[in-house]
Amino acid sequence: MTQVTPTFIPQDAGKAKSRKETARKARWTVVDVVIVAYALIPVLWTLSLSFKTAEAQTDKSFFPSEWTFQNYKDIFTTNEFIRALINSIGIAIIATVIAVVLGTMAAYAIARLDFPGKQLLVGVSLLIAMFPQVSLVSPLFEMERQLGLFDTWPGLILPYITFALPLAIYTLSAFFREIPWELEKAAKMDGATPAQAFRRVIAPLAAPGVFTTAILVFIFCWNDFLFAISLTSTEASRTVPAALSFFTGASQFEAPTGTISAAAVVITIPIIIFVLFFQRRIVAGLTSGAVKG
Amino acid sequence: MAEIVLDKLTKRYPDGALAVSEVDIQIADGEFIILVGPSGCGKSTMLNMIAGLEDISSGELRIDGKRVNEKAPKDRDIAMVFQSYALYPHMSVRENMAFPLRLAKVDDKIVRQKVDEAAKILDLTHHLDRKPANLSGGQRQRVAMGRAIVRSPKAFLMDEPLSNLDAKLRVQMRTSVSKLQKQLATTTVYVTHDQTEAMTLGDRVVVLRGGKVQQIGSPQFLYDNPANLFVAGFIGSPSMNFLPGTLENGQLSTGLGEVALSDRIRQLAEKADAPREVIAGIRPEHFEDARVLDERTLGGGSTFTATVDVLESMGSDKYAYFTVEGEAATSAELEELAADAGSADVPASGSQLVTRLSAASGAKEGSEVDVWFDADKIQLFDPSNGKNLTYTE
């Protein structure tokens, strides 16, 4: 018969362990704070500038001494900003929708079907992803001028779609590849035509991936600067990033710091919302392809 | 009524490799037939060809007498159960099972009825509204079967449906699959690499190797009369022992000594024009500890003495491992069997002999034992082509 010996548990053992835990947690918290500060400082600075009065702009302090909404009022009363905002929203949404639709079709084909020229397509889209956009500015500038697309919405939407497609195809095909191939076989055996298999089995499973891709593409279009300033010249199609660089202040002699900051804050809001709510999806989308690669 | 006939069925890949080569099989209606073989033997490919998921390079596939080579899977009225179950993750169990019926635009009421029926047979009634992610492996497997059953198809195709289950569950499910098939009386083609499943489940078993049929027959027949070295070594666990031997004047000499062949075997060998050098095969079950046998039995075989290398006591039997001096038997078939079993890389000097002794035996590791084997149960094989020289229909 085995004997049970009473074990002696020193009183301090538990405490020592949790002290170590707290020390580690504290170290990590410091690291986290540094990271958060790193990420947010420019944002907070812009925020602060946007609330400063015109005189306080040059006081170099991080926090405004007086808070004012004047800058925001200013940008929303002038046509410049509102028009640019509408352009940005409209162009980004349209480009995103088209790029996602085309990208989904192509990504599905690449991930799951066998057809000639597949490698070529993947190679070409990779090439485009690495393309120096500035190289396209010259010919597009000239071509759009001649086609009458210069300074129009389609004039920006087309290049955006083109450069968003590699990103969309890359991300979406990674998502499609995650869907087990056998599900389609099972659907075939169950009597589904390819269209039915896609609609009832693949599409619902791909939906999250499509959503994530849409977010990534939208951020890409929203962000563009080079094409926006090269292929537009008036408020007809100028998007916010471009408009920002042409802002004037309330009067001729004032630097438009306040208004630019206010405008900057406004166009950052959608991004913050996306990131806040969809952080997990965005990270998954960005890293899915990388993991496979 | 679903008779399936494979007529010289061949599958050739674009690079010329033959995955399935001129296979002839006639599957009767209601039969439970098993396709078994090592990985890469073409069994899954054959199943996929019957299903319509892979193209047939040449030959004809007939279901119910009609050629179906060009028909799409959905027009063949066959259901398939996949190794990974392939359940639709975004649908509930009920929706999964109803899916094929909904695609066929079956009336709602009938769909409900059929799904409930199938759920009852498979004991899934309480899980109908759950999603696959919330089910255990065994439950998922049953849902996969349920999806196949609801259609009341002409035939079931099953691609290693039990391999993803743990050992105990596998044994349980084996009996339920068997019962189910008998209950539904539907023709079933079942693929597995596990010879135990093949032996226990099938009415008939097709042993495949390298895309070719090695032998077709009932499990017992394949066990008693393997057509060649490959089938002999594949069927039966633990597998048959093979020793190189020399045949002369009705006497066989192997590393175990000289043994006089029984009349029956001598005649068969003569008729088959046996060469001098043969490979002798004896199943572990046909050995015994000489000390537990009576005089009469001992006379029907031969005895040798050897030291026990390893003794595995299972309670009901004892498995004793011996090393036999001399070279091991070699042939292409034996190499492939070894590769499949994973023992190809294990270095061994001489041949290893596995014997099954009765629990009453007093054998111990490291001690010497007198081992007897039945001379009438020896199989003789031609080393050059693997044919069984002592084969009888």
Added chain:
Amino acid sequence: MSQTAEAPVTAAPPPKKGKPALSEGKKAERRLGLLLCAPAAVVMIAVTGWPIIYSVWLSLQRYDLRFPDQREFVGFSNYVAVLSDGYWWTAFGVTALITVISVVIELVLGMLLALAMHRTLVGRGLVRTVSLIPYGIVTVVAAFSWFYAWNADTGYLADLFGADAPLTDRVASLAIIILAEVWKTTPFMALLLMAGLALVPDDLLKAASMDGATAWQRFTKVMLPVMKPAILVALLFRTLDAFRIFDNIFVLTKGANDTSSVSMQTYNNLIKGLNLGIGSTMSVLIFIAVAIIAFIFVKLFGASAPGNDPGGKR
């Protein structure tokens, strides 16, 4: 019925020239595949393929939009002009400098950030959310923030290094540009690296620990080698991105004080100078430079271009 095994049959005489007849299913699959890819392919090729060719053609001409009548074909003289121009090489040097420095810093910082995001015990979600902000924020918005921070009149950082306006000093402004670049893209780099980190099997690290490896050794001898493909891919994309730098320079210095990048120069010549000939020449040269960088990465460093596998099938 029984059959004996035979040696594998040698393949039947090779099929006739051309592909063997495909079943209906296969043919339909190919049709579908091509159909689905067609729109995307058409858009991509039309909007990039044709313009590139057009660009090359333009670069062979002297074409200034301010003097459209003087348009003429001049062969390679534009290239000669650009390649022998001091401004071009300065810009090239600046671009190369910024690229190398910022990528190196991003790699190191990104790795640290990736390790932090991967292993932090506190507020994991918060850290990841927050590090996406630099990625998502519009580049020019961030650039303006830095501009106003370093600007002699408004900036809270301007006085940090004594001296006068940092943005008017060449070295200082280059440093600021690099800072802006690094700030924006380090988190993205960190995300890619974190994905690579996730691939390192925990068991491997435990085994190394048992074998007596220190944390540093575990990092260099276990983590880094396993992460190599991910690192190379991240490096490839970041380097190409960095070489194309434009937004930050435009906002911060407008290229003054010889801080122009090659993209900046192209923009200046093209949109501001309306010189299509020279602008196109620079475009083509940049394209060639980028192609060379990609080639080096893929061939010499063995970066596996993602998407090279034929797709998840069977």
